[in-house]
Amino acid sequence: xxxxxxxxxxxxxxxxxxxxxxxxxxxxxxxxxxxxxxxxxxxxxxxxxxxxxxxxxxxxxxxxxxxxxxxxxxxxxxxxxxxxxxxxxxxxxxxxxxxxxxxxxxxxxxxxxxxxxxxxxxxxxxxxxxxxxxxxxxxxxxxxxxxxxxxxxxxxxxxxxxxxxxxxxxxxxxxxxxxxxxxxxxxxxxxxxxxxxxxxxxxxxxxxxxxxxxxxxxxxxxxxxxxxxxxxxxxxxxxxxxxxxxxxxxxxxxxxxxxxxxxxxxxxxxxxxx
Numbered sequence: 001x002x003x004x005x006x007x008x009x010x011x012x013x014x015x016x017x018x019x020x021x022x023x024x025x026x027x028x029x030x031x032x033x034x035x036x037x038x039x040x041x042x043x044x045x046x047x048x049x050x051x052x053x054x055x056x057x058x059x060x061x062x063x064x065x066x067x068x069x070x071x072x073x074x075x076x077x078x079x080x081x082x083x084x085x086x087x088x089x090x091x092x093x094x095x096x097x098x099x100x101x102x103x104x105x106x107x108x109x110x111x112x113x114x115x116x117x118x119x120x121x122x123x124x125x126x127x128x129x130x131x132x133x134x135x136x137x138x139x140x141x142x143x144x145x146x147x148x149x150x151x152x153x154x155x156x157x158x159x160x161x162x163x164x165x166x167x168x169x170x171x172x173x174x175x176x177x178x179x180x181x182x183x184x185x186x187x188x189x190x191x192x193x194x195x196x197x198x199x200x201x202x203x204x205x206x207x208x209x210x211x212x213x214x215x216x217x218x219x220x221x222x223x224x225x226x227x228x229x230x231x232x233x234x235x236x237x238x239x240x241x242x243x244x245x246x247x248x249x250x251x252x253x254x255x256x257x258x259x260x261x262x263x264x265x266x267x268x269x270x271x272x273x274x
Contacts, residue, residue, distance in 0.1 A: 024060045025059070025060045025061070025103055026103060026107070028057075028058075028059045028060045029059065029103060029104065029107060029140075029162075030107060030108075031057065032057065032059070032080055032162050033107060033108065033138060033140075033162060035057075035080075036078075036080070036138050036162055036163070036164040036165065036166070037138075037164070037166065038164075038166065038171065038174055039069070039077070039078035039164045039166045039168070039170075039171030039174070040055070040067045040078055040080050040164065041067075041078075041171055041174070043055055043056045043057045043067070044056070044067055044259070045259070046259055046260055047257060047259055048066065051068065051069045051070045051071075052066055052067065052068055052069070052070075053066060053067045053069075053259075054066055054067075055067050055080065058082070059082045059084065059160065061084060061085075062082040062083065062084055063082075063083045063084065063085070063086065064082070064083050065080065065081060065082040065083075066080075066081055067079070067080055067081075068080075068081060069168045069171065069172070070168070071168045071169075077163050077164045077165050077166050077167060077168070078163075078164045078166060078168055078171050079161055079162065079163050079164065080161065080162040080164075081159065081160075081161050082159065082160050082161075083157060083158075083159055084096060084100065084158045084159060084160055085144075085156075085157065085158040086152060086155050086156070086157050087155060087156050087158075088154065088155050088156070089156070090146075090156055092156075093144045093156035093157075093158050094144065096144075096158050097123070097142060097143070097144045097158055100142045100158070100160055101113075101125055101127065101142050104127040104140040104142060104160075105127050107127075107140075108129065110129055110130055111127055111128065111129050111130075111140075112127065112128070112130070113125055113126065113127050113128075114126040114127070114128050114136075114139075123143055123144050123145055124141070124142070124143035124144075124145075125141070125142055125143070126139055126140070126141050126142075127139065127140045127141075127142070128140075129165075136165070137165040138162070138163060138164060138165040139162075139163040139165065140160065140161070140162050140163070141159075141160065141161040141163070142158075142159075142160050143158075143159055144156055144157060144158040144159070145157060186269055186270065186271050186272055187219050187233075187234060187269070187270045187272060188233040188234070188258065188267055188268075188269065188270075189215070189233065189234045189235070189236060189267070189268050189269070189270045190233055190234065190235040190236070190256065190261035190262065190265045190266070190267055190268075191236050191265060191266060191267075191268050192236065192237060192238035192239075192241075192264060192265055193264050193265065193266060194238050194264075195208075195236065195238045195241060196266070199212075199236075199268060200268075207241075207244070207245075210245075211236070211241075211244070211252075212270070214249075215234070215236075215253065215270065216270065216272055218253075219234070219270070219272055220272055223272070231257075231258040232255040232256065232257060232258055233255065233256050233257070233258045233259075233261070233267075234253060234254075234255060234256075234270075235253070235254050235255070235256050235261070235262070235265065236252065236253055237251070237252060237253075237254070240252040
């Protein structure tokens with residue numbers, strides 16, 4: 001009797017754990033589908049190159065995720081990619097593949113499979129959100145395949161892609177508009193670590209106070225400039241600070257891609273409002 005009770009407890013515990021894990025997966029995917037509406041730009045991490053970024057959000061159990069803003073003719077829209085599993089077990093890969101399909105199909109009302117292939121070639125499916133006019137909006141692709149080259153040759157990889165349904169051009173414009181709004185009141189400035197104390201507590205009438213005043217004036221003008229990339233950050237380089245104002249402003253202050261500061265630098269927020 002005790003053994004039967006123990007088995008029942010273990011079965012109930014396992015069921016609860018599975019239910020919890022599935023709920024986490026559902027919440028994660030629901031969140032990503034929500035962020036798809038603006039091309040995932042709010043969850044972009046460090047840039048890999050000009051069109052790819054690490055994601056600051058991962059699907060539960062994912063081995064790695066990234067955001068892709070490549071402009072395509074066949075499939076427009078920003079996309080979110082995750083590698084969910086690498087395994088030598090084909091049945092394990094297929095189980096996860098089918099579970100992800102069930103998860104995506106039941107995600108939101110109006111989502112359904114675009115096509116369901118015959119079982120002998122079933123390793124890729126698309127689940128799409130259809131508009132009242134019958135056109136596809138957001139979409140989730142789920143697939144698995146066997147690698148034929150490289151270090152993972154012979155292993156199966158399960159992947160999931162969430163398509164935003166928003167063109168990359170529209171997403172880039174939304175990012176710029178948000179940056180323009182923020183640029184009117186604040187800016188991200190990368191400061192050399194050895195300037196931290198003086199930056200945060202500039203002596204009255206001193207060089208740092210003058211630098212910050214000129215920088216604020218310059219950034220206020222930049223915020224009004226049409227066509228300027230407002231997502232770029234400012235960097236103040238201490239190597240030229242000691243000689244300034246007898247050195248070029250362009251050497252002391254430069255712009256860099258937004259997202260992170262370089263080595264031996266850190267981010268400070270500079271308020272631009274009077």
